Every structure is written in C-alpha cells, then in structure tokens.
Amino acid sequence: MWEYSEKLKELFRHPQNVGEIENPDAVGEVGSMICGDALKLTLKIDKETNRIIDAKFQTFGCASAIASSSALTEMIKGKTLDEALETTNKDLADYLGGLPKEKMHCSVMGREALEAAIANYRGEKKPLEEKERLVCQCFEVTEDKIRRVAIENHLTTVEEITNYTKAGGGCGSCIPQIEEILKDIWAIKVPEVPKIKKRLTNLQKIALIQDVIEKEIRPRLQADGGDLELVDIDRNKVIIALRAMCVECPMGGVTVNNIQEKLRELVSEDIVVETG
Amino acid sequence: MKPIYFDNNATTPIAPEVLDEMLPYLREFYGNPSSMHTFGGHLHRKIEDARAKVAALINAEPEEIIFTSCGTESDNTAIMSAIESYPQKRHVITTRVEHPAVLNFCKHLARKGYRVTFLPVDKPGRLDMDTFLKAVDDDTAIVSIMYANNETGVIFPVAEIGEILRERKMPFHTDAVQAVGKIPINVKELPVDMLSLSGHKLHAPKGVGALYVRKGTRFYPYIIGGHQERGRRAGTENVASIIGLGKACELAKEHIDKEADYFKRLRDRLEGALLKLCPDVQINGDTENRLPNTTNMSFKYVEGEAILLRLDEYGICASSGSACTSGSLEPSHVLRAMGIPFNAIHGSIRFSLSRYNTEDEVDKVIEIMPLIIKELRTLSPYGKVILSKQSF
Structure with a gap:
C-alpha cells in the first residue's frame, strides 16, 4: 500500500x-x-x-x-x-x-x-531524438534524461534514478551504465581530491602520477573501450601510449589533452603529456 | 464500513470457530508443551489433536505433518531438505510461475551454483510437459511445482507429474498453499513426497503452516535447535495457532464440497457479468483447470493500481498484477511468463472469494466495476476506441 x-x-x-x-x-x-x-x-x-x-x-x-x-x-x-x-x-x-x-x-x-x-x-524537434543514446532499453530512457533528472533532483544512487525515471527497473542490465553516468556527473560536481598541493619529491610525483592514471584515467578510458599505458616519466614530461579503441580514435588528441589536464589538476601544474 | 473482501488468495479472515478454539491458549493456557508439569505438558496432546486434523484434511498420517511458521518456511524446508539429503545432486526443477517462496529460493540456489530449470508455461498458464520431461535427469535433487497458481488459480497436473517422478524415484514437492481447503487433496492417491500448506489461506491465523512429508522420504531439518516436531522443526510450538490450524482444517474437510460449489457459483456469476458489461476484458488462465474461487481478469487500457484504489473507495478489496502495485517496476512474473501482452497485464485484477462472501457482495461489485472501468478509460489516452463499444 x-x-x-x-x-x-x-x-x-x-x-x-x-x-x-x-x-x-x-x-x-x-x-x-x-x-x-x-x-x-x-x-x-x-x-x-x-x-x-x-x-x-x-x-x-x-x-x-x-x-x-x-x-x-x-x-x-x-x-x-x-x-x-x-x-x-x-x-x-x-x-x-x-x-x-x-x-x-x-x-x-x-x-x-x-x-x-x-x-x-515552437516547432522544435521533440526532446527525444534518435541520435541520443538509449541507456535503459526496457523503459526507453536516454542518457540525457538520466543526466538531467539526476542533476535537477540531486540523485546519487541507481535506486533513486530508477524511482525517478524507471531506468534500471526492468531487466537491470543497464545498471552498470547508470552507475557510470552517476560517477561521471558527480565526479565533476564534487571533486574528492583536496586542492592543496605540496611540493612533491620526484619519487612522490611519480607515484602520484601512476596512481592518478590507474584510478582516475584508465577506468574512464576503459569504459569507452579504450586504454593507455604509462611509458615513462621524465621530470614533468609524462609519456603515454594509447591502447585499444583509443589507438584508432579520431578524438585521440582530445584524450591526450584531457589526460594532461587531469594530471595538472591532481599532480602538478607543469605536467606535459606526450604520446610515445 | 465492512469491506467486501474479494482478496482471499492474499489472506483469509479467521473463522469464528477457529478463534474460539484458540483464545484459551492465548489467555490462560500459556504453558510450554515441552514442560514436565501438567500445565504445560498437557498442551502436547492438543498439538497432536491438531496434527491429526491437518492430516485428515489431506488424508495423510499424523506423523507425516510438520508444523511450521508459514507457507514460505514449508517451501524452503522442503527444497532444502532434498538438497541436503542428496548433496551430490546439483539440479533443481521448478516453474517460472511459482510463488516467490519457491521462485526466489530457487534463484538463491542458482546463485549458489545449482543448476535450476524454470519450466515455462503456455498462454493459458499450463505447464509445458515436454520441457519438463526433457529437464528431468539423474542430477535432479528435487522437483518443486505448485499445485495451483495464486494469481490465476490455474491448477497444474500434479498427479501426472508425480507419477513420472515416482517411476524415476525423484523427490517431488508441491506448494499447495492455494489449493488446500479449496479443493479436495488426497495424498494417498497423489504421488507427492512433500506438500506445503499455510494457515492463513484457509481461515486459520497468519504465522502458522505445515509441511507434509511422506513416510520414507529423506528429510533434513531446516530450522535446527530443540527436539520439537520430533527433531524435524525446532522452536517452541506456536500452540494457539497450531490449534487454530487444526480447527480450520477440520472445518474445511467438513464443508469443502459444499463450499467449493458455493464460491464457484459466486465467482462464475461475477466473471460472467463483468465479461458481458465491460468491453475489452479477458480472463487470464486456463478456465478448465482452475481453483473454484479465483478469477484473474484483464481490463485492457486501464492501469491496475488505479482500479484497485477506485474499488477501495467502495470498500472492495482485490489485487492486481500491475507493475505499480508490486513495489518494483516489474509487472506480475506469472502473467509475463504466460505471454500476456503488457496492455493487459497492467490492467489485471484478481478477485478471490471465500465461504464468507455473499450474493449481495457480488452484485455490488458487478454494479461498481463497469463504472470504474468506464471512468478510467475516459481518463486514458488509449480509451477512446474502447469507449465507443461500452454500452451503458
């Protein structure tokens, strides 16, 4: 009842x-x-x-x-x-x-x-367009809708998304995708890493770069079928190799820029990322 | 306002005779049947009386009856007992339309690594016997198939299934929670090894059930502790409720034929009238083999929860297989397994009757229901087509 x-x-x-x-x-x-x-x-x-x-x-x-x-x-x-x-x-x-x-x-x-x-x-196209990515097949819910409703209502769990949009409430096969979307939304909104940056020793810096690549960057690339490998670190220069889907990806340059930004944000302002 | 209670497959009112039998054991005779003193110890005999009455209803021997806390416990116990008794066997057979007490327990076993076959049903909800025959193999530890479906009332060919399994010496459990007390069951002639029943479905209180275990069936207890129920189900007996269940079974046995005719007549009149008065209505389930008290009808293009809440305003109690009533977004697994289209599942309503329903109550529902359906179809964007056919 x-x-x-x-x-x-x-x-x-x-x-x-x-x-x-x-x-x-x-x-x-x-x-x-x-x-x-x-x-x-x-x-x-x-x-x-x-x-x-x-x-x-x-x-x-x-x-x-x-x-x-x-x-x-x-x-x-x-x-x-x-x-x-x-x-x-x-x-x-x-x-x-x-x-x-x-x-x-x-x-x-x-x-x-x-x-x-x-x-x-107003003669606009309907909000639901074909090019949009359908996340929940059972209830025909698009990624756009999930993002919009999540942000408008401050939803942070899959259960809440299901309550608000029904997405994930059918066969449940899209639940991992919804989790990814939520992670993506709230990772931008709520930065978890403290802003204060200390001067790092070379050893600390290398460890931190490795850590950021493993925990922050690779999972996102992997979610889209891509990957990267850390080739070398030379002072502020981080040399990486794009792998899997990233190799052929026309957005490869953007990806490298994004990685550089992430490393600058989380490790050190002067980092330069290059592909080797 | 006294409700018009047409939801007896969910639960039934306690029969006044049952309550009368129970009350002294909730008030003055509060002893523990395991005690050595007379005050407690004499209750043991009352429990054995109740056991004899439960046994009599299904023509079992009293020692073949184990009291449990509910139908779910009986179901879980039966399946787990077979699993424990045949540890080398890793296959379980059940159906897609079981009550959650069996269905979710089997899904749990599947997660634990057991191979589980969920047998499909056809459009009228009949079991696919070919798939069943192919599924049975030497690795099968237990087959658990319900006697009658709680949502549609469809009765499965339990005797036929049992014959096949008996030949192959395979344990067979049937969840007969919806059948016991509504139709005659005779385990002397029915080849089942275990059978579950529940008190509150036959005018006994909630919180008591029983499991029939045929003599000679390997048994392993599910609840382990004291020596109660001859070591087959630990835990201090729910004395008053067990006595109530005994009385309820005695009443059911006495009146079963007459009562089944009575509520069948009421059910048929209700069903017939609604089929006539509302367009685009269908009956879900095999009407040839069905519990005499149950009808599951789909009122297309309207949503079940809305129907139930409108009925509720008139004090009429029923239930629905619609997604909105389930607490999840999934509509009835039973109706989906039957391949009922979504437009019909969402508008499915189950009426389930008992000996306490009257002609007047049926008349009232026949009067109200078509008005509700018509009104909700006026509200619905899909309703226009149908409304032109509704003639009142």
Whole structure:
C-alpha cells in the first residue's frame, strides 16, 4: 500500500482538466502502454502573449500518474510558456504534497509532457531524438534524461534514478551504465581530491602520477573501450601510449589533452603529456 | 464500513470457530508443551489433536505433518531438505510461475551454483510437459511445482507429474498453499513426497503452516535447535495457532464440497457479468483447470493500481498484477511468463472469494466495476476506441 498524501488522493478521486482540447495548439505525448504509464497533454495557447489559456490531459497509469497530470494542468494554466517551463518535477511533487519515492517518475512524466508540448508548439524537434543514446532499453530512457533528472533532483544512487525515471527497473542490465553516468556527473560536481598541493619529491610525483592514471584515467578510458599505458616519466614530461579503441580514435588528441589536464589538476601544474 | 473482501488468495479472515478454539491458549493456557508439569505438558496432546486434523484434511498420517511458521518456511524446508539429503545432486526443477517462496529460493540456489530449470508455461498458464520431461535427469535433487497458481488459480497436473517422478524415484514437492481447503487433496492417491500448506489461506491465523512429508522420504531439518516436531522443526510450538490450524482444517474437510460449489457459483456469476458489461476484458488462465474461487481478469487500457484504489473507495478489496502495485517496476512474473501482452497485464485484477462472501457482495461489485472501468478509460489516452463499444 502506498503512502499517498490527502491532496494526491483528492486529485486522483476528482482529477481536473481531464480530456482532449479540440484543435489544440500544442500536443505533448510521453510514455507508452508497455511502460505502464502514458500521458497526453493538449494545450490552447494565446499566440499574442504566449500564454496557456487551457490545458487538458489524458493519462493511462496509476493513481499518482493521474494526480500528477491533473496537478500539471492546474499549475501551468494561465502561465506564459516560459513561466510554465520553469515548473520542475519537484514543483509537481510538492504541489501534490509529496510523492512516494518509488513514484517520483510520475512527476518526471508530467514535466516531460509539458516540454514535449511546448517543443511541439515552437516547432522544435521533440526532446527525444534518435541520435541520443538509449541507456535503459526496457523503459526507453536516454542518457540525457538520466543526466538531467539526476542533476535537477540531486540523485546519487541507481535506486533513486530508477524511482525517478524507471531506468534500471526492468531487466537491470543497464545498471552498470547508470552507475557510470552517476560517477561521471558527480565526479565533476564534487571533486574528492583536496586542492592543496605540496611540493612533491620526484619519487612522490611519480607515484602520484601512476596512481592518478590507474584510478582516475584508465577506468574512464576503459569504459569507452579504450586504454593507455604509462611509458615513462621524465621530470614533468609524462609519456603515454594509447591502447585499444583509443589507438584508432579520431578524438585521440582530445584524450591526450584531457589526460594532461587531469594530471595538472591532481599532480602538478607543469605536467606535459606526450604520446610515445 | 465492512469491506467486501474479494482478496482471499492474499489472506483469509479467521473463522469464528477457529478463534474460539484458540483464545484459551492465548489467555490462560500459556504453558510450554515441552514442560514436565501438567500445565504445560498437557498442551502436547492438543498439538497432536491438531496434527491429526491437518492430516485428515489431506488424508495423510499424523506423523507425516510438520508444523511450521508459514507457507514460505514449508517451501524452503522442503527444497532444502532434498538438497541436503542428496548433496551430490546439483539440479533443481521448478516453474517460472511459482510463488516467490519457491521462485526466489530457487534463484538463491542458482546463485549458489545449482543448476535450476524454470519450466515455462503456455498462454493459458499450463505447464509445458515436454520441457519438463526433457529437464528431468539423474542430477535432479528435487522437483518443486505448485499445485495451483495464486494469481490465476490455474491448477497444474500434479498427479501426472508425480507419477513420472515416482517411476524415476525423484523427490517431488508441491506448494499447495492455494489449493488446500479449496479443493479436495488426497495424498494417498497423489504421488507427492512433500506438500506445503499455510494457515492463513484457509481461515486459520497468519504465522502458522505445515509441511507434509511422506513416510520414507529423506528429510533434513531446516530450522535446527530443540527436539520439537520430533527433531524435524525446532522452536517452541506456536500452540494457539497450531490449534487454530487444526480447527480450520477440520472445518474445511467438513464443508469443502459444499463450499467449493458455493464460491464457484459466486465467482462464475461475477466473471460472467463483468465479461458481458465491460468491453475489452479477458480472463487470464486456463478456465478448465482452475481453483473454484479465483478469477484473474484483464481490463485492457486501464492501469491496475488505479482500479484497485477506485474499488477501495467502495470498500472492495482485490489485487492486481500491475507493475505499480508490486513495489518494483516489474509487472506480475506469472502473467509475463504466460505471454500476456503488457496492455493487459497492467490492467489485471484478481478477485478471490471465500465461504464468507455473499450474493449481495457480488452484485455490488458487478454494479461498481463497469463504472470504474468506464471512468478510467475516459481518463486514458488509449480509451477512446474502447469507449465507443461500452454500452451503458
């Protein structure tokens, strides 16, 4: 039994703005029958002011999906498109008096339908493009969506990602990929290595370079099918050899630059990386 | 508001006669049956009375009954006993549609390095006997196949399976938790070596179950400690609940034929009316071989949790195989194993009846359910097509 708020139950019992606007100015459709929930949002938009005059929804899904959809239409009516776009999935959840964590994906679906509808109105491409990398095959969740939702909601675990996007909740085979994405996002945001750098002895420097290459750099390259080998260290010059996928990679130069930056950041400002 | 309780495969109310039998053993007779003094020691006889009643329901010998704490413990014990008894054998056979008590235990064994065959079922949920025959080999330590499915009520050909395994001298366990008390079971004629049953599925309290172990079957205890249950299941006996289980089995034996007819009639009327009143509805599972109290129906294009919560507003209790009700994102493993399409799984509702349900309750559900389905389809973006067919 889910712990639903009174507000959510009320909106589930008496959803507002149910239906489909005739000749709508914007349509946003997200989700699918297979996923277990789907939402079709139709909007009437004043073309002079870009204001949403009317919003209606149709939802296939559980109580919280229906209540989230109803909440969405109530929240965006009367707003301009830009104002409406400021509505986050968290705002939706708050409006509902909170959502059980396993149901946060319902609020994300609401936010997505809104984006899709506005993109449709503005003649933009749908947010979901083919070139995007699909991470979760079961629920068709892209890497972009995972990154966006993770950053917006400060999600740090796979379980949270599943609760918010469903990704990883099916066969589970994409869980390692989600872990990598999370590592990637939060590695940039929360640097773990202290900034204070002491003057290093040559021996310490060599040890630290080896350590950074092993722990920070190689795992990332390996995740993309690449690798590197440390050939030699000569004072500030670090000589490496790219291996596996990196060898043929047209981005090889970028990779070497990135490695140099990482080593400058974590070891010493004057490091130069060369391929040998 | 008194609920309309159509969720008896989840749990059943305790029969008033059962509760009456139990109460003295929760109040004044609190002794320990293992004690030497009369106050405790005399409880031993009450437990043996209960054992005889449980045995009688399935036509077993009393010494073939071991009391446990629940159906899950009975299932785990049975499988583990065979594993321990035949340590050189590394293969287990079960089905894809078992209750988690068996399914997840077998998955656990698979992680431990055992070879586990999960037998598939066909669209109506019938066991694939060819795969079963091919799966059995000399390395098989145990075959565990449920008697009747908790979600669909589909009954497996346990007798037929048992004959085959008996010929090959292979231990056979059946999880009969959903069957015992609803349909007659006679272990004198049924070739099974072990059989699980659970108290709270047949109007006894929660927290008590039993495992039937046929005389001559190798047995190894799962819970190890004191000498209770002749060393086959340690732990101080749950006296009151065991007495309750005994009484519940006695009641079931007395009334089983009459009752099965009664709730079958109610179930059939409910099912028939809903099929007629709601378009795009299907029954999940083989209606030829099914528990008399269970129906699993899919109301396409609507989501199960939403249906359940609408029903809940009227005090009607049922359950669903939808993903949203499972606590995970995975919809029912049983319906998926049957190859039911997702649009039908998400809208699956199980009604399971008992002797305490009435004609009036069925009428109420027949009145409410089509309205709920119609309303939720109005809400659904997929509903438009279907609504034009709904005629009321």
